Amino acid sequence: MAGELLDNQGRGDVAWSFPSIHPEGRKYGLIAVGISLLFLLLLDWEIVGWPLLVLSAGIFAFFRDPERVVPHEDSLIVSPADGLVSLISQVEPPEELKIDDGSGIEGLPDGPVTRISIFMSVFDVHINRAPIAGVIRRLVYLPGKFMNADLDKASEENERQHILVERADGTRIGFTQIAGLLARRIVPFVKPGDTVGAGQRVGLIRFGSRVDVYLPVGTDSKVLLGQRCIAGETVLGEIGTRKLIEGVSQ
The missing domain is CATH 1.20.5 (Single alpha-helices involved in coiled-coils or other helix-helix interfaces)
Structure with a gap:
């Protein structure tokens, strides 16, 4: 297939x-x-x-x-990870994805954006995939703690790796692989300058972890808190689309 x-x-x-x-x-x-x-x-x-x-x-x-069927539509942002949507919030992107790193390539702009946090338990697939097609502009590894990845502060204190992808039209999306209680190594499959397709495998995190995705300004989440995502298949958002979506757990 x-x-x-x-x-x-x-x-x-x-x-x-x-x-x-x-x-x-x-x-x-x-x-x-x-x-x-x-x-x-x-x-x-x-x-x-x-x-x-x-x-x-x-x-x-x-x-x-497992193989995944990735929807090919330029405006769609697909999930980079399998797991539970544990947090959806308005936050400033990480400094590592915003600051001038000396490469001459712009990072993410200042200002709050929607962050979707996907928690991966040890029972989930741990291969991570690119949320959009484009060029890997940044890959920044930061050592840190190994606290519960389900906690909000894990985004700033745990061992993590930031990845910035830029589409051909200049749209940039950042996402972060975060180690958890059991995870002890983040393994990248790509490097800056690589061209990736939407849903392409970009790395894995060993034994329990989390992935944060920073949607572009003006883009709302299409997934709900508590929903389960499938890497490469679940649509997290559509660039430039804003709409409140409500759901009921049952």
């Missing part, structure tokens, strides 16, 4: 399949399998070996990398 053109008129063929495992996670899963087999076959310690084997399956599941 990868690379196949699908539409809302029924064109294309789809079939369910097991998701692949990202190469970043295969080594951890294989190490865990090897240790579990050591306890089971050589040491005959089943009380340790079987739980480790179950843990191995969990590691493979954590690094699963």
